[in-house]
Amino acid sequence: MSKILIIEDDIVLSRMYQKKFEQDGYQVIAAYSGGEGLVAASREKPDCILLDIMMPAMDGFTVIRNLKQDEATRNIPIVILTNLGTSEIFIEEAKRLGVKDYLIKYKTSAKDVVAVVEKAINK
Amino acid sequence: MPGEESGDNLKIVLDTWYAISKIIAQAKDLPSLWEPLFKVVLKALNVDAGTLMTLEGDYLVRRVAIGMGEEIMKEPPIHQSQGGVSWSVVKSRQPKIITDLAKEKIASKVLAKTMHSLVTVPMMVRDQTLGVMSVFTRKERNFDQKDVNLFASIANQAAVAIASIRSAELLEENRRRLAELEALNELSKSISTLFDFEETLFSIVGLMTRTLRSDMGVLVLYDHQLKLLRAVKPAFGLNDAQIKDFRTRPDEGVTGQSFCKGIPIRLNRLDGETQQVLRRAGLSEVKSILAAPLKVKSQTLGVIHVFSKNENNFHEDDLRLFMILSSQAAVVVNSSKMLREIEEERKKDSALLASIGEGVLAIDRGGKIIMLNPAGEQITGFLEEELLGQTIKETLGLWDKDEKQIADQDSPIAKVLTEGKKVTLSEIYLRKRDGTLFPAYISVAATRDADDKIIGAIVVFRDITHELEVEQMKQELISIATHELRTPITGIKGYLDMILAGDAGPVSGELKEMLEEITRINQRLADLVDDLLNVGRLEQGRIEFKPVAMDIAQLIDEVVKELQIQAKEKNLELRFEKHEMEKVKADPERTRQILINLIGNAIKYTEHGSVTVTLGKNEHEVIVAVEDTGIGISREAQKNLFEKFYRVKTEKTRQITGTGLGLWITKQLVEKQGGKIWVESQEGKGSTFSFSLPMA
Numbered sequence: 001m002s003k004i005l006i007i008e009d010d011i012v013l014s015r016m017y018q019k020k021f022e023q024d025g026y027q028v029i030a031a032y033s034g035g036e037g038l039v040a041a042s043r044e045k046p047d048c049i050l051l052d053i054m055m056p057a058m059d060g061f062t063v064i065r066n067l068k069q070d071e072a073t074r075n076i077p078i079v080i081l082t083n084l085g086t087s088e089i090f091i092e093e094a095k096r097l098g099v100k101d102y103l104i105k106y107k108t109s110a111k112d113v114v115a116v117v118e119k120a121i122n123k
Numbered sequence: 124m125p126g127e128e129s130g131d132n133l134k135i136v137l138d139t140w141y142a143i144s145k146i147i148a149q150a151k152d153l154p155s156l157w158e159p160l161f162k163v164v165l166k167a168l169n170v171d172a173g174t175l176m177t178l179e180g181d182y183l184v185r186r187v188a189i190g191m192g193e194e195i196m197k198e199p200p201i202h203q204s205q206g207g208v209s210w211s212v213v214k215s216r217q218p219k220i221i222t223d224l225a226k227e228k229i230a231s232k233v234l235a236k237t238m239h240s241l242v243t244v245p246m247m248v249r250d251q252t253l254g255v256m257s258v259f260t261r262k263e264r265n266f267d268q269k270d271v272n273l274f275a276s277i278a279n280q281a282a283v284a285i286a287s288i289r290s291a292e293l294l295e296e297n298r299r300r301l302a303e304l305e306a307l308n309e310l311s312k313s314i315s316t317l318f319d320f321e322e323t324l325f326s327i328v329g330l331m332t333r334t335l336r337s338d339m340g341v342l343v344l345y346d347h348q349l350k351l352l353r354a355v356k357p358a359f360g361l362n363d364a365q366i367k368d369f370r371t372r373p374d375e376g377v378t379g380q381s382f383c384k385g386i387p388i389r390l391n392r393l394d395g396e397t398q399q400v401l402r403r404a405g406l407s408e409v410k411s412i413l414a415a416p417l418k419v420k421s422q423t424l425g426v427i428h429v430f431s432k433n434e435n436n437f438h439e440d441d442l443r444l445f446m447i448l449s450s451q452a453a454v455v456v457n458s459s460k461m462l463r464e465i466e467e468e469r470k471k472d473s474a475l476l477a478s479i480g481e482g483v484l485a486i487d488r489g490g491k492i493i494m495l496n497p498a499g500e501q502i503t504g505f506l507e508e509e510l511l512g513q514t515i516k517e518t519l520g521l522w523d524k525d526e527k528q529i530a531d532q533d534s535p536i537a538k539v540l541t542e543g544k545k546v547t548l549s550e551i552y553l554r555k556r557d558g559t560l561f562p563a564y565i566s567v568a569a570t571r572d573a574d575d576k577i578i579g580a581i582v583v584f585r586d587i588t589h590e591l592e593v594e595q596m597k598q599e600l601i602s603i604a605t606h607e608l609r610t611p612i613t614g615i616k617g618y619l620d621m622i623l624a625g626d627a628g629p630v631s632g633e634l635k636e637m638l639e640e641i642t643r644i645n646q647r648l649a650d651l652v653d654d655l656l657n658v659g660r661l662e663q664g665r666i667e668f669k670p671v672a673m674d675i676a677q678l679i680d681e682v683v684k685e686l687q688i689q690a691k692e693k694n695l696e697l698r699f700e701k702h703e704m705e706k707v708k709a710d711p712e713r714t715r716q717i718l719i720n721l722i723g724n725a726i727k728y729t730e731h732g733s734v735t736v737t738l739g740k741n742e743h744e745v746i747v748a749v750e751d752t753g754i755g756i757s758r759e760a761q762k763n764l765f766e767k768f769y770r771v772k773t774e775k776t777r778q779i780t781g782t783g784l785g786l787w788i789t790k791q792l793v794e795k796q797g798g799k800i801w802v803e804s805q806e807g808k809g810s811t812f813s814f815s816l817p818m819a
Contacts, residue, residue, distance in 0.1 A: 109617070
């Protein structure tokens with residue numbers, strides 16, 4: 001059973017994704033802020049991290065940088081899930097940081113999110 | 124003549140001539156000429172009294188009377204129509220002798236009572252009668268031809284003197300007027316006074332009125348809406364009611380004539396029509412008028428007048444001076460009109476302006492500041508006196524939006540001074556007295572003289588710090604709102620997908636249909652948020668276009684394949700015959716959006732038949748056409764089709780949802796890439812939307 005960490009500050013959306021991944025047979029850990037996410041990542045060692053960008057206190061990009069600095073979490077595949085839009089600046093920054101995929105929440109069905117995560121884990 | 128006289132008489136004549144020439148040589152002006160002249164005359168002719176009248180238009184005006192009491196000087200000038208001895212001499216140009224005054228009709232009552240005999244002679248110079256001289260005796264005397272000849276020659280000598288002194292005075296008067304003109308010229312050159320239009324105009328009108336010995340001065344401007352010439356403030360010597368009521372049709376009276384024909388007019392006796400116009404304004408006492416058109420370039424703005432309560436008030440020379448003065452007035456009026464126009468244009472830009480004071484700064488041809496208004500002082504912190512004579516560069520500076528100082532050759536102000544075209548800039552920074560920069564909206568226009576020559580520029584500016592803050596807040600709000608809206612939409616979509624996928628147990632029948640309906644509604648909401656976000660981005664220029672040389676045929680093929688599912692759902696045939704085509708210079712992502720919008724629309728508004736995409740070209744552009752067999756668009760609706768939030772409202776479109784933003788967005792995306800978009804359609808038969816993109 002694959003373990004997935006969802007770092008998302010919006011509780012409603014987080015719960016929706018949690019539900020979907022649980023339905024599809026994942027073990028799901030939820031963190032509701034960037035800081036909480038970093039702690040969970042190093043403790044739980046998930047197979048994949050689903051990460052939001054726009055979060056208060058610590059944004060998604062900062063979370064990635066921290067994950068990449070920690071030997072224990074460096075190699076966990078990350079999929080960004082945001083409503084920030086398709087501005088190339090963000091996508092390029094994400095790629096530069098070694099992110100597997102960049103998904104736009106409202107354009108991607110929950111089913112497709114699962115498929116992308118599946119692919120990221122199996123690579 | 125003197126040569127024919129006897130020795131005694133000749134001596135008297137020569138003595139008299141000598142005396143007169145001395146008097147004339149010493150006379151400074153006309154008043155100082157009369158008395159000494161007459162003393163000589165009285166002595167030479169051995170008479171009791173004498174008088175001299177000069178001809179002023181239709182009047183004979185008494186200038187001096189000796190030996191006949193003070194009373195006579197109080198008598199009014201004698202009008203032509205009163206006749207009398209003097210007037211008969213003026214008209215006949217012949218001397219007249221009257222031995223018994225009691226038997227003659229003479230104009231002056233005082234003289235009729237006290238004098239018995241007289242000789243009146245005309246004062247002639249170069250075939251022109253300047254007036255008459257008369258001598259009187261209390262007792263009866265029979266003047267002989269010798270007396271008359273002597274008197275006539277003295278009178279002509281006096282006439283020469285009068286003419287020469289008059290021309291000297293005229294010269295002096297002209298010199299004085301010239302000096303005033305120069306002063307006025309200076310006045311109008313310094314644009315600072317141009318801003319006190321009323322004051323400047325008032326001083327011009329006042330100067331005209333005074334200089335031309337008139338009682339009133341007023342200017343009328345043509346009102347294009349009312350098609351009337353109406354008096355405007357400031358006027359000299361007219362009350363408010365008279366200004367309000369002094370208006371005429373452009374074909375009426377002296378005002379209308381001057382306006383229509385564009386010529387100055389001197390009216391020493393009023394015609395009936397002009398009298399009527401004046402009567403309407405309560406100006407019946409006006410007896411003579413000078414009127415001149417206010418002309419700038421080839422345009423006549425109105426007419427300027429001076430009024431006199433005297434008939435025959437104006438000479439030919441007056442008209443010339445009046446013309447010069449009125450051209451000055453025209454410049455001031457035009458400048459005021461121009462400033463008003465600039466102001467109105469700016470008012471269109473923002474309703475905020477009404478409450479915000481605008482800085483107004485004027486510079487001369489050399490770029491030196493000659494004026495700063497109080498609002499400008501408040502905005503910049505500079506006092507007008509601190510800026511006078513300096514350039515904008517030295518003081519307020521001029522920075523671009525990256526806060527880099529703008530070089531002289533790129534300065535919009537320099538451009539206006541050389542090219543004369545109006546410039547408006549919204550992203551520019553100026554410096555306050557304390558050294559800080561503030562974002563400003565500036566508008567620069569040239570000021571011109573009557574010959575259309577650029578004599579300086581007016582810079583109107585305002586501090587837009589607050590406006591920018593508001594704009595930024597608005598953008599942030601839109602961004603936050605759309606982001607916040609997207610989150611719940613995503614949540615709903617996620618749960619609906621799961622339910623419909625059977626994750627929460629089997630779903631079928633009516634429940635399934637309803638859930639699918641909710642999914643469509645949710646999608647509509649998502650599209651609307653998307654469109655609104657795009658509108659905002661397009662309006663703020665926040666959408667980047669990265670044009671590359673791309674294969675449009677390939678892109679169409681991809682999009683058509685993507686949309687085949689939608690077409691199949693409606694049983695429509697979606698066709699595109701891919702063939703070789705020149706590459707276009709466009710942003711692939713934006714172009715994809717254009718194609719999705721147009722082909723998507725075609726599918727949406729077509730019930731039966733097909734949607735066909737074709738690819739063509741002209742000399743420089745590739746043209747994509749999307750043809751459908753749908754409901755078509757009425758001619759009326761075609762006009763508004765590309766407008767924001769416009770939706771065609773018919774029985775058939777009622778059931779088709781949309782935001783009314785798609786075609787507006789599409790049009791922006793096409794035009795921002797240098798292309799054009801258009802539609803051909805027939806109701807009930809179908810539509811063809813076409814757009815062009817430049818070849819790479």
